[in-house]
Amino acid sequence: MNSVANAVASTRSNARLELDGLSRSFGAYNALDGVDLAVEPGEFVALLGPSGCGKSTALNCIAGLLALSGGEIRLGGNRIDQLEPEKRGFGMVFQSYALFPHMSVRKNVGFGLAMQGVKGAEADRRVNEALALVRLESQAEKLPGQLSGGQQQRVAIARAIVIRPPVVLMDEPLSNLDAKLRLEMRAEIRGIHDQIGSTTIYVTHDQDEALSLADRIVVMSQGHIAQIGSPQDLYQRPINVDVADFMGFRTRVPGRIVAVFGDEAEIDVAGARIAGTMRTPLKAGDSAILSVRPEDLIAAEEGIAATVASMEYRGRAFFGLARTADGSELYFRADEALPRGASTRLKPLAQRALLFKDATR
Amino acid sequence: MSGPPLRTRLAARGLDGTTMLILPGLIFMIALFVYPFFYGLVDSLTPKEGGWYANYAKFFGDPFLYDTIGATLWLALPVTIINLAFAVPVAFRVRLMNRQRLLTTILVLPITLGTVFVADGLLTFLGPRGWFNHTLLAIGILDNPIKLTNNYWGVFASLLITGFPFAFLLTLSYISGIDPAIEQAAATLGAGPRQRFSRVFLPLLVPGLAVTFCLAFVQAFAVFPSAVLLGAPAGPTRVISIAAYQAAFEQYDHSLGSAIALIMGGVELVVVLAVLGGRSFFYRGPAGGTKG
Numbered sequence A: 001m002n003s004v005a006n007a008v009a010s011t012r013s014n015a016r017l018e019l020d021g022l023s024r025s026f027g028a029y030n031a032l033d034g035v036d037l038a039v040e041p042g043e044f045v046a047l048l049g050p051s052g053c054g055k056s057t058a059l060n061c062i063a064g065l066l067a068l069s070g071g072e073i074r075l076g077g078n079r080i081d082q083l084e085p086e087k088r089g090f091g092m093v094f095q096s097y098a099l100f101p102h103m104s105v106r107k108n109v110g111f112g113l114a115m116q117g118v119k120g121a122e123a124d125r126r127v128n129e130a131l132a133l134v135r136l137e138s139q140a141e142k143l144p145g146q147l148s149g150g151q152q153q154r155v156a157i158a159r160a161i162v163i164r165p166p167v168v169l170m171d172e173p174l175s176n177l178d179a180k181l182r183l184e185m186r187a188e189i190r191g192i193h194d195q196i197g198s199t200t201i202y203v204t205h206d207q208d209e210a211l212s213l214a215d216r217i218v219v220m221s222q223g224h225i226a227q228i229g230s231p232q233d234l235y236q237r238p239i240n241v242d243v244a245d246f247m248g249f250r251t252r253v254p255g256r257i258v259a260v261f262g263d264e265a266e267i268d269v270a271g272a273r274i275a276g277t278m279r280t281p282l283k284a285g286d287s288a289i290l291s292v293r294p295e296d297l298i299a300a301e302e303g304i305a306a307t308v309a310s311m312e313y314r315g316r317a318f319f320g321l322a323r324t325a326d327g328s329e330l331y332f333r334a335d336e337a338l339p340r341g342a343s344t345r346l347k348p349l350a351q352r353a354l355l356f357k358d359a360t361r
Numbered sequence B: 001m002s003g004p005p006l007r008t009r010l011a012a013r014g015l016d017g018t019t020m021l022i023l024p025g026l027i028f029m030i031a032l033f034v035y036p037f038f039y040g041l042v043d044s045l046t047p048k049e050g051g052w053y054a055n056y057a058k059f060f061g062d063p064f065l066y067d068t069i070g071a072t073l074w075l076a077l078p079v080t081i082i083n084l085a086f087a088v089p090v091a092f093r094v095r096l097m098n099r100q101r102l103l104t105t106i107l108v109l110p111i112t113l114g115t116v117f118v119a120d121g122l123l124t125f126l127g128p129r130g131w132f133n134h135t136l137l138a139i140g141i142l143d144n145p146i147k148l149t150n151n152y153w154g155v156f157a158s159l160l161i162t163g164f165p166f167a168f169l170l171t172l173s174y175i176s177g178i179d180p181a182i183e184q185a186a187a188t189l190g191a192g193p194r195q196r197f198s199r200v201f202l203p204l205l206v207p208g209l210a211v212t213f214c215l216a217f218v219q220a221f222a223v224f225p226s227a228v229l230l231g232a233p234a235g236p237t238r239v240i241s242i243a244a245y246q247a248a249f250e251q252y253d254h255s256l257g258s259a260i261a262l263i264m265g266g267v268e269l270v271v272v273l274a275v276l277g278g279r280s281f282f283y284r285g286p287a288g289g290t291k292g
Helices: A003-011 A055-063 A105-116 A120-133 A149-161 A179-196 A207-213 A231-236 A241-246 B006-012 B017-044 B054-061 B063-095 B100-113 B115-126 B131-139 B152-176 B180-188 B193-221 B225-229 B240-250 B254-279
Strands: A017-026 A029-039 A044-048 A070-075 A091-093 A167-171 A199-204 A216-221 A224-229 A251-261 A264-269 A272-278 A287-292 A297-313 A318-323 A329-334 A343-348 A354-357
Touching: A017 A055, A029 A055, A029 A070, A029 A224, A044 A055, A044 A207, A055 A167, A055 A199, A091 A149, A091 B180, A105 A120, A105 A149, A120 A149, A120 A179, A149 A167, A149 A179, A149 B180, A179 A207, A199 A207, A207 A231, A216 A231, A216 A241, A224 A231, A224 A241, A241 A251, A241 A287, A241 A354, A251 A272, A251 A329, A264 A287, A272 A297, A272 A343, A329 A343, B017 B254, B054 B063, B054 B254, B063 B100, B063 B152, B063 B193, B063 B240, B063 B254, B100 B115, B100 B152, B115 B131, B115 B152, B115 B225, B152 B193, B152 B225, B180 B193, B193 B254, B225 B240, B240 B254
Parallel strands: A044 A199, A044 A216, A091 A167, A167 A199, A272 A354, A297 A329
Antiparallel strands: A017 A029, A017 A070, A216 A224, A251 A264, A251 A287, A264 A272, A287 A354, A297 A318, A297 A343, A318 A329
16 A cells, blocks of 8 residues: 555544435435445445435435435444534535536645645645545646546545545446546546545446445345345346346346246246246246346247347347247347347356246236 | 638638528617617717817716715615625525425516506605504604605615515526535535535625626616605705706706716726626636536
């Protein structure tokens, strides 16, 4: 660890953040409905979910920008949910950067220190360290409007961590950046986290971002936590069809279980028998849903019969959409483009298909 | 050798069919502003008697005339400052409200009433037998009715009522233009409400408030109906527009009237330039979320 990181490293705290029955409603609508979560010191947790799932609401509640309708927030055992945001001292990074447009980069970064009453040489030193950490020393005197989007977001990160917050909150910080910059900043955010060891809660709707950044991912859906787990867990073992869908298992076709062997089962989909791993207990005769990622569904002689509806080129391979006779959609991979309307048979690669109980029937 | 056709070359310089759309506006401006302005200027420089500057010499040589500048400023400046001072906190509160539209409508209503209607209402309300004095007398705060009409305070009150909605609406739009995340960021960084206002909002609002000040000031400086109806048009509320009116339509010296109107414009210009000039000490860029 270099000296810069050392100096900012007192951000590392021993305080554990606990959410206990966190709830927030807007009128009759429950945006957040009894969320329980404990974040360990130094941990990088991603809140992942589609828009409207409650992840941003949760983050705003933790920051104190939204009052709770119910539940508790504790930091190091102390209740903080009644505190004003300015008393919590959490650094927050916003999607829109939210830099102070009338202040130089240096003043922006120094703002939190000024509020804490840190002045003079000590403040200068810490601002310089934070700027060095995000590699913006040379831009210190510029106004935010003179910087690129990526630079602005780095200023926002420096501004949030310079106050040595017990928890850093990030609200989709990369979604305003272009794809290439997003990848670079992703690595940078993880690098900064590893250097200063801050506890970080990161909200995103991008599963790639969550997978690559987080120690632990919390998948949210309709105000609840759907699943908590390591990136590998979520990627390989989603707990239900919705989480699976969100983690990239785009194809979800209904069928009927014909045979069960331990963890595995065979399902009949449109007359084809497909083997898959059971994620929920199933028995022969049950209605079930087969979930597969597009890259794991390919043409095979004994696959599900379907008609190609569209194809797109993605560099290494073609990805297509086919429909079965009853209208179920199959997202698949192919080495060559198939003409629209062509008949094909599709089958998941061995061990890559998941089977869930069909809750709708 | 032939370049692109003329039409394309003109379009590249920003001249095309759409440019023609400024014509009606331009004609309007020339007919209703530029021409009258120069007409008045020339008129003011061709006095009934004496040299070209005679009207101006007369104005600045007669305290009965030049005192109107002070009298008008003495009304317009305090009224504008107080209106702005009220508009900022009210706009800050309204910004956070759900029923914004309803409240805004109520606050804006006075604009639609017109100055004469407001003046008439105030004459009754603030008069010696009006509700205001009645109430204060009934509660026992006053022993004798206080005089609030046909003097400075009557005009003052009327200008506050008609000027406030204007200042409020402009201020509200400037405040709403600031990305709410900027305030949230300041809060998470430890700034309390007072610091958020003084360190973040105020510096971002100053340019907008300066423009609001100028517009509200110009409006108040041109006060006429309420100064006549509610004030003491021969005394403390003998504002500059009354002087211009009397010169042009009572003494039939339209040349002197034009000169006074131009002096009036000149005073406004000085105040406006001073305020806008002060603005350059502040940040003037966009106050929204900036995108790369």
